Amino acid sequence: MADRVRGMPAAGAVPTPGLGVVMEADAEHAGRTPATLTVRSDQLLDALPDPTYVVDVDFTQEPPDCRVVWVGHALAEATGFSQEELMATAPRLVTASDSTALREALHARLPVAVVRSVARADGTAFRATVSFSPLGAGEPEGSTRWLVTVRDATEELASAVLAEERAAAEERARRGLSLVARVSDILADADSATALVEIGALLVRRIVPWAGFYADGTRLQRITDLAGITYHRRDLRRGARAQGVGSDPVRELLLDTRMQTVVIDRDRPAREGTLTAELLALLAEDPDAPDDGPLWLLPVLGRQAVLGVLAVQPPDPSRDRRAMPPGELTTVLELVARRVGMAMDNLQLYDREHRLAETLQRAMLPEQSHVEGVDVWSYYSPSSEHAQVGGDWYDVLDMGEGKVGIVVGDVVGHDVEAAAAMGQLRSVVRAYAAEFVEPGKVLDRVDRLVAGMRIARPASFVYASLSPRADGEDWDIAYSRAGHLPIVHVSGGRSRQLDGANGPLVGFGGRPRHTGHAVAQPGDVLIFYTDGLVERRDRSMRDGVAALVATAEQIDAPDAAGIGEELLQELADAPEDDIALVVLRVPDPAAPALRWSGPRERRWQMPMDPQTIARARHAVLRACEAWGIEDTAAAELVASEMVANAVMHGWGRVDLRLRDTGDGLRIEVEDANPSPPVLREGRVGRIGGFGLHIISRLAEWGWRPTPAGKVVWARVRPKDPWSKGKDAKDTPPTTS
Structure with missing residues (x-):
């Protein structure tokens, strides 16, 4: 290694007090004879690209003392101050700092950089990055010498x-x-x-x-x-x-x-x-x-x-x-x-569109008539995957003299055209059923008329007529089918299909239709349905009909509504198509009252018609009779008032639902009017407006909105909910 030589000022130069630079030369590394290099320290520092100055910081005093020992020309040009002025003002960049991090770094003799506002001689200022680099010991003893670089950061900060x-x-x-x-x-x-x-x-x-x-x-x-x-x-x-x-x-x-x-x-x-x-x-x-x-x-x-x-x-x-x-x-x-x-x-x-389609469907779909002498229950549910318009329909005809006509049909499709074809067929069948007694002749006339009307949609349907025999107990069944599924006849706990008298779809007859016959005894049940009840993606139509026949044999409900509820629960829990279902039961007054395990729920779909009020009372009586509830006066009155309110103030159709909850009878009435029921103040001389007051006296009640309108509900707690003749050990039935 070459000897260390302290650089001496060049001839004619004014030395900067207390500032020296030690240069080393490695002769072996340089590849030449050892030599001594002498460089002016101020010239070296002035050669730096950024404005600089050198300061001694004495931390033995409080606050620390700062003394500038050298100022470069570049700093004077950047600020507009002379070098002599900067010798006095430059220490403020250190002493004016309130940064704890800066003081700690200087005290530990570590390089550090801060952003400071540097004043100019013209009164303006600029933001600068001020970097402190340690050079060694300063003067007096105990101080540290620092090279301070002042770099204009205006553009840099603006960019940041x-x-x-x-x-x-x-x-x-x-x-x-x-x-x-x-x-x-x-x-x-x-x-x-x-x-x-x-x-x-x-x-x-x-x-x-x-x-x-x-x-x-x-x-x-x-x-x-x-x-x-x-x-x-x-x-x-x-x-x-x-x-x-x-x-x-x-x-x-x-x-x-x-x-x-x-x-x-x-x-x-x-x-x-x-x-x-x-x-x-x-x-x-x-x-x-x-x-x-x-x-x-x-x-x-x-x-x-x-x-x-x-x-x-x-x-x-x-x-x-x-x-x-x-x-x-x-x-x-x-x-x-x-x-x-x-x-x-x-x-x-x-x-x-949904309401329009459903209104069209309901307008074309006839409501079930009340027929004396038989127990009839009907149900229709459109497919949720379509626009609530389909071609399924049913009709229950009171033909006088105790005769009953039942029609269930299905037009191919789920659109307005299918619904229109269904409406036309329903009208035609109803007209010919009133004119001709024999079902085969009714289908013959329908074939001829449909061929002339050019109805583009094929359709199937079954028409059956029931008339009491002279003995007053049995009923004659006459039926004819146009490509439709067979009627299921339940008699004496056994089910069979009435699969005779079948022919082509409506409009494709071409030859005379036949009429099949059967006999129904008291307690027998006839089930009319469309393919939505039995057909699924995972089972064939044949298997679905077989499941219906097997299910019907196991049902022991004493009323048509109960039979229908069980069929829906067993077979239509996830329907994939429209469902039209009609259940007819021949009453048997001599049958003993039996406990049965079916669902204690009922539902009816009724028109917005004053006659619906009487039908609702009859439905409540029939359900309570089936469930063994004898105290029905309050339930009848509450149901009739709720249905009357729906008929007077609602629209669409009336859905009546009953449920035996074990501690009372829950009645629900749904209509398409979403407006809530209003309990009006009673006044002398007012006609009407007391229905909800009556309901409030006899039951607990309330209402809830639904996507299609609203449901008004009431719970009637009879004095003796269960049949008086039951054993005291019997427990109230639970809701299925």
Whole structure:
């Protein structure tokens, strides 16, 4: 190694006090004779690309003493101060620092860099990265000498800020797009009854402190169901004219089909009687809603109208660092409102088509007539996979003189054309059944007429007529089939198929139809059905009919409704097609009352007709008789009042359901009117309006909404629910 030589100042140069640089030369490494290099320290430091100076920091004093021992020309040019001025002001870059990390690094003699504001001579300043590099011991003894580099970081910091802003904007954009995608997933997968709740909770988790959906029906109300409000909507334009001139932002938003954001100032009270006042009143009653602050309202747009309002509380940027700027937040909320609006519109459009199809189906499907002398129960259920329109139908005809006609048929298809063909065939069969007694002749005439009508859909059906014999006990059965499934006849605990008198489908006869005959005795059961009851993907039609025959033999229900319930539970738990089912039972007054293990549930589908009230009372009596319930007066009255309310105030059809719960009789009446029942105040002289008061006195009651309307229920607790003649050890039956 070469000897270490302290560099000496060159001739004519003014030395910098106390500053020296030691240079080493390795002769062997350099490949030449050892030599001594002498370099001016200030020239070496001035050759550095960045402005620099050298400072001694004495930590033996408090606060630490800083003394500049050298200042480069580049620092003087960057600041505009002379080197002499910088000798006095440069220590402030160290002593003015309040950074604990900087002081600890200098005390430990470790390199460190900080960002400081450096003043210029013209009064301005610039941001700079100030780096401290240790050089060794300084003067006086105990101090440390540091090389300080001052690098202008204005552009660098600006680029870093811009990059940070870009990263934040990208993160907000990703968050917004992720939220919109999640909303789309909820609308596609979630149950419509909870979709708006999930979307509101998602908005609160991601971008806003609070959110809720509102719609106007008979009044403004918060909605949680994606179906919204499709009934009894107020005429807002007429209401605005009647209300007079005045500001009502909510009403204006519901009447305008443009996407916009309306801001409501909670500090300014809304005019009484406006929809805005209704909204603020709803928020005041909601414990989760904000008590103050502005509200943003966005329309939930359908194709042709505003279906609702999305109300949100915008975030406070001073409290939420990740809050979206107003413009970006508005864009995300508009996308959410548009997607919700389209989903609501599609759901309401489907619901309207569904109701139209079901109305058409029900209008063409006849309701069961009450026939004296026999116990008849009928049931129809459309396939849930289709538009609630199909070609299955049934008809029960009271032909006078104790005669009964029963028709069950099936037109191929599940569309409006199939329903129209079904309606035509039903009318034709009903007309010819009234004219001709023999079923074979009825089918002959139907064949001829259908061929002339050019009904494009093939159809099958079975027609049977029952008439009492002279002895008054047995019944004659005459039937004829047009490619339809055989009737199941249950007699004496044995089942058999009435598979005679079969022929081609309707319209394809070409030759005379035949009539089959059988005899029904008291207690016998006849089952008419369509293929939806017996056919499945995992079993053939033949196996399905065999299962029906075997199931019918095991049923010991004493009434047609009970037999039908058991058939549905055993065979139609997951139907894949429309089901039409008619069960006829010949009453047997001499049969002993037996305990039976079937389901203690009943259901009936009845028309919106005053005669339905009497049928409901009769149904309750028949069910209570089958279940051994003797105290039926209260149940009859409650059922008749509930059905009367449905007939008077509802629409669609009336569904009556009974269930023996073990401690009483539960009665349910469903109709298509979603409006809740109203308990009116009783007044002297009022005609009607006392039905719910009567029900309240005799039973517990309530109601619940359904996708198709509402259900009103009541539970009647009779004085002696079980048959008086039973053994005291008997236990009440449980509900199946």
